[in-house]
Each structure stands twice: as structure tokens, then as C-alpha cells.
Amino acid sequence: MRFRFFVWVAFILGGITVSKLLDKFIFNTKFHFNTLMFSIGIILLPLSFYISSKTGKLLKRFGKEGNVPRFQTNKLIREGIYSCMRHPMHLGLMLMPFSIAFLMNSISYMLIIVPVTAILMFVLIKTIEEPEAIKKFGDEYIKYMKEVPMFNLSLSCLKKLFQ
Secondary structure (H helix, E strand, O other), X not given: OHHHHHHHHHHHHHHHHHXXXXXXXXXXXXXXXOHHHHHHHHHHHHHHHHHHHHHHHHHHHHOOOOOOOOOOOOOOXXXXXXXXXXXXXXXXXXXXXXXXXXXXXXHHHHHHHHHHHHHHHHHHHHHHHHHHHHHHHOHHHHHHHHHOOOOOOOHHHHHHHOO
């Protein structure tokens, strides 16, 4: 878990550095303050933290039976937001690069880093997270995968995030 966190932080910081260089030398843009872009970033960043935090608390509260180590679960949650989306915490994490792009007012971050981050996250979910869940929960998770999409941006599902 800690390794994944540090990879995420390194990717965000690396993306900021790369995008600043790309904006300066390739896109030839200067970082000027844009109130609208900055305002969108100011709204998205706490929203990102809120979604990730809320879904993490749901995992902590309902995903454990007995004595389970911190950041681990042993019970599959299918209630609340998890009834319509398998990875709502990752949705929150995916909003973070968007918010950074808006806060930085960076075209290269939006056009390059955000899509690369989304693709990387999708690959990590498919190659690490879901195989671990299948190993842990077996057929129950396979059935869950068939019934509930990885991400669901429908209004009815998103409402569950804020209940």
C-alpha cells in the first residue's frame, strides 16, 4: 500500500516537472494566472480528496470482519457507491491530475500527463488490483465484476458519493 502511494506521489511530482519543461520549451507557453482555470482546479482538488477519503472510510468501516491489518479488507462491499461502481476511490484519484492541470494552467499537463495517468491507473487496476480482489474474494468478486462497472459516471451513481 505504501509503495503504491509513493508511486502515485512520484508520478504526480514527475508530471508537474515534465509538464513545466514541455510548456516552456515545446508548447512555448508561459504560466500566466487564469482565474477560471485556477477556480476549476480549486474545486476539483478538494473534490478529489473528498471522494478518495469517503470511499476509503467506507472500506475501513464495512470491508473488515475481525482483526484485519490497516489498509486491508477481508469483506467485499456492495453497498452504497460500491453498488454501482467497483473503483470509486480511483475515480477520486483520477480527478487529482485534472485539478493539478487546472491549477498549473498547463496545456501539456492536460494533454499528456492526465491521459497517461488515467491509462496507468487503468492498467494498475486491471493488472494488480482486480487480480488481488479475485484471489481474495474468488467467484464473489468475479460475479461482482460482471454486474458492476469499473467506473460509473451516471447521475444516480454519483449521487451515492454525496449521501
